Amino acid sequence: MAGRRVVVVGGGFGGLTAAKGLGRADVEVTLVDRQNFHLFQPLAYQVATGGLSPPEIAAPLRRILRRQQNTRVVLAEVSSFDLERHHVFLDRMPNGKEGASLEYDELVVAGGSAYSYFGHDEWAEHAPELKSLSGALELRTRILRAFEAAEVETDKAARRAWLTFVVVGAGPTGVEMAGQIGELARDALHRDFRNVDTRSARVLLVEAGPRVLGAFPEPLSHRAARALERLGVTVLVETTVVGVAAEEVSLRRPDGSTGGVPARTAIWAAGVNASPLAAALAAAVGRDVDRVGRLTVEPDLTLAGHPEVHAIGDMVVVSDGAGGTLRLPGVAPVAMQQGRYVARAIRGRSSGPFRYRDKGDLATIGRSRAVAVVKGVRLSGFPAWVIWLAVHITYLIGFENRLIVLTRWAFSYITRNRGARLIGQEEP
């Protein structure tokens, strides 16, 4: 078993946790990612609203793993797998050369997911997503530029469209994003502008389901919705987006009518699709992926017929071994627990099927407002917000970033400003 080669694909929560779990094992680990950093995606929306800057929520993978002498990092994109010959093929190598590959004895694939536009990829141009750092930076520029445009716009209707923000999807990210835009307009910006009252900005939070934060207990959903409304957010449930254009978002209302809302800024935080790597693995064993591109793995997170291939995170669905599947949310704790499980398995310390320990659920709405379910206990308001804050600071990587993020949050709490309000030019 000594010196087995483990290739880990993806430096997100799942892949990074797996790689770290192998630090003291007698294996050679290669972590491949197309980015040189691990992104703390749950705070990406704060980059989009100028509260935090990218390096504060993104830690270089090399830095995180530098003391782990059995581990190397390769910056590249994985293009395909040869499961028979145990090869991973790489693309977009930093030196521009082609045809590189890695051989493995054990493979961990943690490709994650990306937002899906329900088959309308043409909407992406008008409604950037919030899962990547580049999406968050693009949104920062659009949101801040919209207020600048409103400031110089003399036509009343046009100004209203610049001051209308449509957030699609009311999961935690959509709720947090809508709340942040509300605070930005009401608190951070309103004394900075002369011609326009930024507090008149409209934020529409559009959700196809019957309530915001559908994964939370109903009373907490209602509290979140009330908190959002106090921030000036209009919550539109049972409402579907049927079109996104540069100057308008078309909605289908609960009564079945459709109509357009003039809006120059739309933010996408709705459905996700699994990484194409899930389909690549599925195809290699003659299987299909599900409706959102996910691969079904065995109860021990391996690929059927390939005990040396592990797949984790929100690109997979886990079989319960009895014809059904586990119902796991697409969140960081699931990916991290799966990463830890797989590292143990590779170290030969497996014990039964993977089980998710649900430690709870958190979402913040804004300044001092959040909802939380912690070990079954429901919390809202300030106590939930303190827990939200503590959990996010704890899981951020690096003492320097924790200190800087705390500093930014403290200033933003006191001054109600957002410290990273830059409009990009070439950036992004």
Next chain:
Amino acid sequence: MAGRRVVVVGGGFGGLTAAKGLGRADVEVTLVDRQNFHLFQPLAYQVATGGLSPPEIAAPLRRILRRQQNTRVVLAEVSSFDLERHHVFLDRMPNGKEGASLEYDELVVAGGSAYSYFGHDEWAEHAPELKSLSGALELRTRILRAFEAAEVETDKAARRAWLTFVVVGAGPTGVEMAGQIGELARDALHRDFRNVDTRSARVLLVEAGPRVLGAFPEPLSHRAARALERLGVTVLVETTVVGVAAEEVSLRRPDGSTGGVPARTAIWAAGVNASPLAAALAAAVGRDVDRVGRLTVEPDLTLAGHPEVHAIGDMVVVSDGAGGTLRLPGVAPVAMQQGRYVARAIRGRSSGPFRYRDKGDLATIGRSRAVAVVKGVRLSGFPAWVIWLAVHITYLIGFENRLIVLTRWAFSYITRNRGARLIGQEEP
């Protein structure tokens, strides 16, 4: 005099200081800039080497001026002037509309300068500059990616080219940049890589003149050169760049011979050209600009024949009123003193021609190393570095940014890491 309209073009050191100097005057101020932030350009090189992140050295103009009720900010580019009718024409308005203009009673133009490639604009693609935030971010990506490329490169010569960095121009920015790359390679990165010894990186600092930091007294130049060499930087004086391509920089050596250095990363910190606004003003009064595009202004910083038009900063040369010109360096203190002078003049408190009070000169080479001339006293090493640090922290805008930059510097001093080592993707 009441309610006169003052238009200030440019939110750099000169324009921002002028606008702030008019805060309590009985005038209406409009500050126009194509960016929504004031960039603390002297620290841009730290963004390029992953030491600081953009929001830490860039403060939103609106935020800086929010309590100044007589002042508004417009995000736009100035395309031209009509000096007879007192109009400034705007381009690239945030709402996409065209044909906007501003009327003024007093005009302050502070357009700054940009790096010039000595007529070889085709070099820009291969050697980004360090004056803008987008240039600094582009360089951050290229420098960090070069180390990633070296890590996966198996060909020895190709690897050497990836590990060769050519910095063109040995003024303060070039010296600081070369020193930072040296420290990055020797201290910050070397334990993070497995295949490549980052300490073998070569940094060439190319200077056409006879010594580095030509504006400093000769003994300090020599100390700076020695400090650079201790960081692994090779100083090439009396050497001219005659070509920059993707994989090679061509140099003419002091003996007249020319030859190419295989290098995948080049950084431009050499000559500057004045903003095209200088030529636009000169043309309006039938004058020429000088070799580097600068406009000559009267001893009171006004345009000849137009006492209501003030031009400041490194886009102008100041006439001494006796057929010659003042010799002023293109640095922030000159622009700031000129901005203050112009604000006083507009408030009717002018007193004689502009005079520059030279408070000294500073350049840092790296960790604990700097050179300084303060009121004629020459300093080097740790004392100069402490002064450098204090001055830069003092002139940064915003208490939050000061605290965060100090935090980053403290961590980087202790851990020798750079906290913002992100390789951009879409982010330029």
